[in-house]
Amino acid sequence: MESQQTNNNNNIVIIMVPFPAQGHLNQLLHLSSLITTTYNLPIHVITTTTHGRQATTRTPLFSNIPNIHFHHYQTPPFQSPQPDPNATIKFPSQLIPAFHSSMHLRQPFNDLLSTLSHGAKRVVVIHDSLMGSVVQDVKLLAADNNVETYMFYCCSAFASFWYMNDASAGKLKLDEELELLLKEVPSNDDCYTMDDWQFIASLDVSYKTFSSGTIYDASRVIEGKFIDLVEKENYQNDKTLWPLGPFNPVEIKCDSSHKRHKLFEWLDKQEPNSVLYVSFGTTTSISNEQIQELALGLEKSEHKFIWVLRDADKGDIFEGEVRKIELPKGFEERVGENGLVVVDWAPQLEILGHPSTGGFMSHCGWNSSMEGMTMGVPILAWPMHSDQPRNAMLITKVLNVGMYVRDWTQRKEMVNSGVIEDVVRRLMASKEGDEIRKRAVELGDRIRQSMEIGGVTRLELDSFVAHVTR
Structure with missing residues (x-):
């Protein structure tokens, strides 16, 4: 995609708050790269020292983009048990101690937000849905109301819609096509252990009450109907769903300085x-x-x-x-x-x-x-x-x-x-x-065509950036 330069005088700053699991980290770091290289906006990524090192070691490109600034903070020591290859339920429960430790980013986030909000026209906080506990003080710290928050939801709109249907006890109105699909939708049985569910439930701090909208790594080209359904069921008034995916690069470019894997x-x-x-x-x-x-x-x-x-x-x-x-x-x-x-x-x-x-x-x-x-x-x-x-x-x-x-x-x-x-x-x-x-x-x-100038995803991106830099 060609770069669209944003007027630096707008003084807009974006803070990314990823969840410390590789799949979550990767998505928000790709979104950081996409936004800053396309629209020239500064990005500040806050994460734990351990997981910041993990992300940049695996993908050094992220640490070499001038407009992405990493803020790594030490959190309390945590147990790091081995994964259990024989576990009946395959959810990575060995990561839960690390997840709990990352919740201690709340004060470092508050400090960073306070620093960046002074003199900025607007600070835009994009946080993983599982990091609501970390960013929960955002409204209290918003100087002159110049902070907005957007929740990032890391699963597909398709999965999200069926989670919503589960939560409603099957009370959502489904058309004939959806009724047929419902018969084949996999259950949540054995997707999580009880400890996993308890951890996820412990993170709910009603972040939707202070969020200005939700971002998905989703594309209308892939699952437009389900994006529309999620939007219809879950978003109204000034709350907006932004399907900005794919976040990952759509073209693979290797210059002479790029060291290829053997x-x-x-x-x-x-x-x-x-x-x-x-x-x-x-x-x-x-x-x-x-x-x-x-x-x-x-x-x-x-x-x-x-x-x-x-x-x-x-x-x-x-x-x-x-x-x-x-x-x-x-x-x-x-x-x-x-x-x-x-x-x-x-x-x-x-x-x-x-x-x-x-x-x-x-x-x-x-x-x-x-x-x-x-x-x-x-x-x-x-x-x-x-x-x-x-x-x-x-x-x-x-x-x-x-x-x-x-x-x-x-x-x-x-x-x-x-x-x-x-x-x-x-x-x-x-x-x-x-x-x-x-x-x-x-x-x-x-x-890939949707990411080109004038394409449906590029228009979504343009609309989101225009909204936060308004």
């Missing part, structure tokens, strides 16, 4: 659409037995793959032991040049944007889902927890740009190597897979 030496040699990318994000820990089955399924499929084989994040990724994951004996030797196993951090967006990548086996976290759809890559859906089952349904049943590896009704079952072999072959080498890929490519094209 995996691209292999990926560059492969045929277009020939490689399956396998990754389950930063919050999923898979049992040794399931890893063995997945490895054998990939091997038997005889299709090329890149498999990012990492354990789920701990609260502090820089401390303690890292689980050593064992592959079947002789697996890498047998696979040879047909596959690549990556055990460190991998640049997912660049992999998905590479012409050799023709499929994405994913947990369907919303961050990964948006990146896959933006790059026009069909998705093999294997949801694990949280909003992922509903994101998977959007991808497979509504948009028809993917297929299930395992749907949510089978979540307690082991996915054997035969199932994995079959689904990989269906996506990568069948007429059915070719049709899904064609739809995924077309969707990706429409999403």
Whole structure:
């Protein structure tokens, strides 16, 4: 996108308050980059020392953008237990101590807001919905009423609408199409443990009472009907929903100073659409037995793959032991040049944007889902927890740009190597897979066009920035 320079005399400042889980951090940092590079507005990101380091280590680009200013604060020490690969419920409960510690950013946020609000025409606070406790004093600190807050909701509008339907005990008015979808909407059973629900409930400080609107990493191109439904049910008067997604870059640009990951030496040699990318994000820990089955399924499929084989994040990724994951004996030797196993951090967006990548086996976290759809890559859906089952349904049943590896009704079952072999072959080498890929490519094209000047998402962005700089 071409840069639209905003008049610096407006003296508008934006504070981003991300939640300290990688998928949440990543989305608001991408939004920071998008806003500052397109509209030349200064961004101040407040986070814990540990998680600020995590974000900038994994994506150094964020710390090299002149108009993004990081403010890292020490919070109380927290336990950083290992993830449990054998847990029945896959939600990353090992992160909860780190989440609790991040709530101590309340006073540092107040201090930063107080400092930045003096002399500013307006301070715009964009906070993750789970950081409402941290920003709850914003109205008390707003000097001359020059502070506005916008809540960022990190899941899809599709998932959000069905959460609203759950909360209403099914009392929302649904048309015939929605009634049919409702029959297939996955339950919330086993998406969270009781401790997880209690933590989420503890964060509710009625942030909607002081929020000027809500931002989604959502696109009308992808889920326009559900954006409209959420807006109709939840927003009125001066409260506005802003679907500004995708936040992630829609074009992959590598200049001569950019150090590419070594995996691209292999990926560059492969045929277009020939490689399956396998990754389950930063919050999923898979049992040794399931890893063995997945490895054998990939091997038997005889299709090329890149498999990012990492354990789920701990609260502090820089401390303690890292689980050593064992592959079947002789697996890498047998696979040879047909596959690549990556055990460190991998640049997912660049992999998905590479012409050799023709499929994405994913947990369907919303961050990964948006990146896959933006790059026009069909998705093999294997949801694990949280909003992922509903994101998977959007991808497979509504948009028809993917297929299930395992749907949510089978979540307690082991996915054997035969199932994995079959689904990989269906996506990568069948007429059915070719049709899904064609739809995924077309969707990706429409999403990228929406980000161009005059496109539907670019107009949303222009409208939001015009509103906060008015």
